[in-house]
Amino acid sequence: MPILKLKPACKDYLWGGDRLRTDFGVESDLHPLAEAWVLSCHPDGPSTIVNGPYAGRTLADYIAAEGKAVLGADCEQFEDFPILTKLIDAKGNLSIQVHPSDEYALEHEHQYGKTEMWYILDCEPGAFLYYGFDHEISKEEFARRIQDNSLTEVLNAAPVHKGDVFFIPSGTLHAICQGIVIAEIQQNSNVTYRVYDYGRVGADGKPRALHIDQALAVTRCTPPEPQDFGKHLGQCKYFTVDLHNGDFAENADSRSFVSLLFVDGEGTVAVNGDQMQVKKGDSVFIPACSGEIIVTGSLTTLSTRV
Numbered sequence: 001m002p003i004l005k006l007k008p009a010c011k012d013y014l015w016g017g018d019r020l021r022t023d024f025g026v027e028s029d030l031h032p033l034a035e036a037w038v039l040s041c042h043p044d045g046p047s048t049i050v051n052g053p054y055a056g057r058t059l060a061d062y063i064a065a066e067g068k069a070v071l072g073a074d075c076e077q078f079e080d081f082p083i084l085t086k087l088i089d090a091k092g093n094l095s096i097q098v099h100p101s102d103e104y105a106l107e108h109e110h111q112y113g114k115t116e117m118w119y120i121l122d123c124e125p126g127a128f129l130y131y132g133f134d135h136e137i138s139k140e141e142f143a144r145r146i147q148d149n150s151l152t153e154v155l156n157a158a159p160v161h162k163g164d165v166f167f168i169p170s171g172t173l174h175a176i177c178q179g180i181v182i183a184e185i186q187q188n189s190n191v192t193y194r195v196y197d198y199g200r201v202g203a204d205g206k207p208r209a210l211h212i213d214q215a216l217a218v219t220r221c222t223p224p225e226p227q228d229f230g231k232h233l234g235q236c237k238y239f240t241v242d243l244h245n246g247d248f249a250e251n252a253d254s255r256s257f258v259s260l261l262f263v264d265g266e267g268t269v270a271v272n273g274d275q276m277q278v279k280k281g282d283s284v285f286i287p288a289c290s291g292e293i294i295v296t297g298s299l300t301t302l303s304t305r306v
Helices: 019-024 059-066 102-108 139-147 212-218
Strands: 004-007 009-011 035-039 083-090 096-098 116-123 128-133 155-159 165-168 174-176 180-187 193-196 240-245 248-252 258-264 266-271 274-279 283-286 291-297 300-305
Touching (some): 004 059, 128 165
Antiparallel strands (some): 009 035, 128 155, 128 174, 240 300, 258 283
C-alpha cells in the first residue's frame, strides 16, 4: 500500500473552536476541537492509519515494522521521525509562547527543540498574530514587561490573510490570535514555554503554568528576520513544504517520504497503481521509493518532505 491515509490525534485545548470538524471533516468527540495532529509519530498524539494491512495501528507502528527505509535516506540523520503537522483552529487567543533550540531542549528537556511554519487556511476580518518583536529590546526589558503585563506593547502584531505564510525559527516569540485557522508544519517536538496566557485557568480550575525562566533563556528579543525559500513555501533541516493548486505530479524517491495534506477541494491521488479519493482535510503518507505521485482534481495541497 503506497498510500497510507491517516486519522489525526485531536486536542481539546480551551481556546479551540469547531471549524476543524465543520470545515475540514475531522472526526472527533472533543469539544472544543483545537488541534488535529494529521501527521504525527509523537507519543503525545500519534496519527493512526485507516487503510490497508496496518489499519488501526499508528504511523509509528508502521515505521517500526517496515524499517526506517520507508522514511528515506535524508531521515537517517534523525533519531526520531522529524516532522509533526497540525490543523489548528484558534477561536480564542493562544498563549504568547516560545520554543527552544535543539541544543537547549536536548540539555534541559531531553527532546528536540522546535522550528515551525504556519500556512493561514482562513481567518476572520482584522485577524492578526504575534510574530517576534516590533523592535529589539534587552532581556531586562523583556523580563520587566512580562512582570508588568505590558509585553504586547512591544510585540510585532502581524495582520493575516488567507494564504499567508509565517516561518518561525526556534527562539521566536509568537502567538496565534483569535479567529485564525492554520496548518502548522513543525519539528517533531512538544516543548512550549508560555510567557503570557491572559490569566486563563485550565480544566482543573488553576492558572495554566508559565515558563518565564526558560523563555528568558531562549527568546531572541528582536524583530523577525526576512525569509526567502525560493520556490518552496518553507524549508529547514527538518522539512521542505510546497504548495500545489490543482493537478500536479512529484516523486517519492529514495531520499524522503512525502506527506500530502489536502486543505481545500477534492480529487484523486495515485501512486504506483494505488489510487485513492481524497478531499479537504485528508492527510496521506507515501513511503520513500514509492515512485511517481499523481494528484488530480480541484485540490489545494501542502506537500511536505524532509
